[in-house]
Amino acid sequence: MNLDATIARLRSKHDRYVSELAEALRIPSIATLPEHAQDMQRMADWLARQMATMGLDNVAIMPTSRNPVVYGDWLRAPGKPTVLVYGHYDVQPADPLDEWHSPPFEPRIEDEYIYARGASDMKGQIFAQLKAVEAALAEDACPINLKYLIEGDEEIGSPSLEDFILANRELLQCDVVLNCDTGIHAPHRPSITYALRGLAYFEFEVTVPDHDLHSGSFGGSIRNPIHVVCDLIAGMHDGNGRIMLPGFYDAVRPLDDEERAQLREAPYSDADWLALTGAPALYGEAGFTTLERVGARPSLSVNGVWGGFQGEGAKTVLPARAGAKISLRLVPDQKPAEAARQLRAYLEQNAPPECHWELRTHSLGPGAVMSRKSPYMQAAVKALETVFGRKPFFRREGASVPVVGMIKELLDVDSIMLGFALPDDGIHGPNERQSLPVLFKGMEAYIHFLAALDTIERAG
Ligand SMILES: [Zn+2]
CATH class of the missing domain: 3.40.630.10 (Zn peptidases)
Structure with a gap:
């Protein structure tokens, strides 16, 4: 030409x-x-x-x-x-x-x-x-x-x-x-x-009593749905920042040395990242750099948690329900529908029997x-x-x-x-x-x- x-x-x-x-x-x-x-x-x-x-x-x-x-x-x-x-x-x-x-x-x-x-x-x-x-x-x-x-x-x-x-x-x-x-x-x-990265977005809700109760009269006798939601969220990562959904990493394509070396050519420093975020320190999956954590490794973020009394002052309520919004950032070759099954399996294995729970999918993108x-x-x-x-x-x-x-x-x-x-x-x-x-x-x-x-x- x-x-x-x-x-x-x-x-x-x-x-x-x-x-x-x-x-x-x-x-x-x-x-x-x-x-x-x-x-x-x-x-x-x-x-x-x-x-x-x-x-x-x-x-x-x-x-x-x-x-x-x-x-x-x-x-x-x-x-x-x-x-x-x-x-x-x-x-x-x-x-x-x-x-x-x-x-x-x-x-x-x-x-x-x-x-x-x-x-x-x-x-x-x-x-x-x-x-x-x-x-x-x-x-x-x-x-x-x-x-x-x-x-x-x-x-x-x-x-x-x-x-x-x-x-x-x-x-x-x-x-x-x-x-x-x-x-x-x-x-x-x-x-x-x-x-x-792909995005799979979910919401789960935990229900225990069928209506809000007095936490004095009933507290200690049934599960509190907020506690259940917190326990479930807490169990989604281990102490090294790894995601604990069953089989979650099976399909993750590993980085080879050549690619890791190429990624290190980016003009990037952890100090920049701290300045960008305002966080006092970085945290993430052990064994990976910051750019690898956000680009080449999957992540699980809780985007919102709700339940119970949010107003000013005190209200002694044992709420009927609580829930959370959760997004997964997926990397090749993780399949979004498979990640949805893994999240469901995690909830099946870990939600206590004394509650009802429901999982809804908002979007699945590879x-x-x-x-x-x-x-x-x-x-x-x-x-x-x-x-x-x-x-x-x-x-x-x-x-x-x-x-x-x-x-x-x-x-x-x-x-x-x-x-x-x-x-x-x-x-x-x-x-x-x-x-x-x-x-x-x-x-x-x-x-x-x-x-x-x-x-x-x-x-x-
Ligand atoms: Zn655009």
Whole structure:
């Protein structure tokens, strides 16, 4: 492909691109608020128009049970790899509004940042990818095949995506996914996330009497459900921070020495972690570093506990019920449904017979780990290195991006996470922003990524 001409074209359009991005940021496409239904449609229309104008084929706004998916493709490179670009055009609500220094849907530029809801998560990212391809197409220099899946429900948990993918498996077939909903470590320090933890969320409730009782008249004669909940929670870890659900670690993929060495290249110190958290000391599973604990090892967190009297002063109640919300962060190759069975087995083995208990599942999402050695990953590494002048370091992310695991499960392809948000962009919070110099570097990185894919021989 004609790399130099493509990049020169892109650089010449800087101001036009900024004003186009601002157009997208003015549309309050908040998926969760019904009063923005029209804005969701406007945003989908805006994207579809962009995609058609830049020369993609088969651009379509495809209905789902919630907000539509915007699809488009460019399949004119026979024999070359097909990349499915994933993104979302919905944004988080903007409140608290009074904490914004300027209105969230009136983009403002200050110190080379553009401030607006969705600037970083993720209209900026998807815009950068589209502009890279637009420049390549204008130079007649797109070396690979592309498909786009831009959903409108990500910030509400992608409730429509699984059905959409299942119904359009053929259409979405690809060699790899480019997931742009991500970022790098710092403006001069690129990084690539290659693993994500899954999330399984539960709630359990313990009942003893069938109504609240006087703790004087009845205390000491029956189980107290709060005590039972506390005992159950206490038994979920041993003294070394290991999770005690039966069989919990059986499927955990171990780290080899090479991967551990790579993870140590991250610019990280335990002192930073203490400063980030404000905790007086770190604590976690023995035998692992902090980054390994959050990236490569599973964790069990109690997210809430309830029961009994919470008001001011004293009330002598022996409550009828108590409960807890529990989330498991899972790593490959743990299966969320298996983890649910393990939690149930733990409760069966450990809940005392003098109570009733009930376990409810809120969500089950798998984790994912991508090959660091695949030609696609190597293409991303090379692209970042070329543009930022420095080899990216590999990182495992403790949080979950459910769509990556979902796509792996449904389409059996890896995702390459390549996006240009920064950790201090304030996504989901007030004054969300995107660094424009980083975003323009990102456009160039996307072009280098395409160019590097040109050399890949498709396997089969
Ligand atoms: Zn996002």
